[in-house]
Amino acid sequence: GESVGLHLPTLSVQEGDNSIINCAYSNSASDYFIWYKQESGKGPQFIIDIRSNMDKRQGQRVTVLLNKTVKHLSLQIAATQPGDSAVYFCAENRASGTYKYIFGTGTRLKVLA
């Protein structure tokens, strides 16, 4: 069936380096995507979103890239900090108007001091 998946389950990055977390999706009809950060024992926290009519969106230290041709989404974190250590999920809205989001499997980001 259709799914949103991540290529890397765990990513270790040196503090200060840039991090890139990838996500593949399979539903070409999805029109809205969100990246969430989840710390242990807590609910997901919104990071950044992007609509399908865009290919790039920047926030504070984060950038999301969307490649609709290959159905690929990535989250770039600049100057990764210890506080960035968490599990990151991408989510897609498959049915426009229903606001039902399907979450990917998650990538754990470990920031090394």
Place this chain on the structure above:
Amino acid sequence: GAVVSQHPSRVICKSGTSVKIECRSLDFQATTMFWYRQFPKQSLMLMATSNEGSKATYEQGVEKDKFLINHASLTLSTLTVTSAHPEDSSFYICSARGDGDGYTFGSGTRLTVV
């Protein structure tokens, strides 16, 4: 920003009893709320969509008689796990949508059934 309060954060109950989890939107009216469950080291799985004043819509495979959802007002949705069993032990998370496209998550409830 939008804040969603979820209570309790942790609960331990005996097998066969029922547990109620509350999800409140504190500074906005939530037109729609969602309930997820998350097993350790796994992703969030949508259980049901809760709309104020109407019946919840359950995802395939989720027993509506076991997971009772009530959305009595625009700021409160409750999830009741009835006749809980150890396999129901999980992390339950709610989220609420206001007027925008995204939505805000609660802090989650860790349910342990013994």
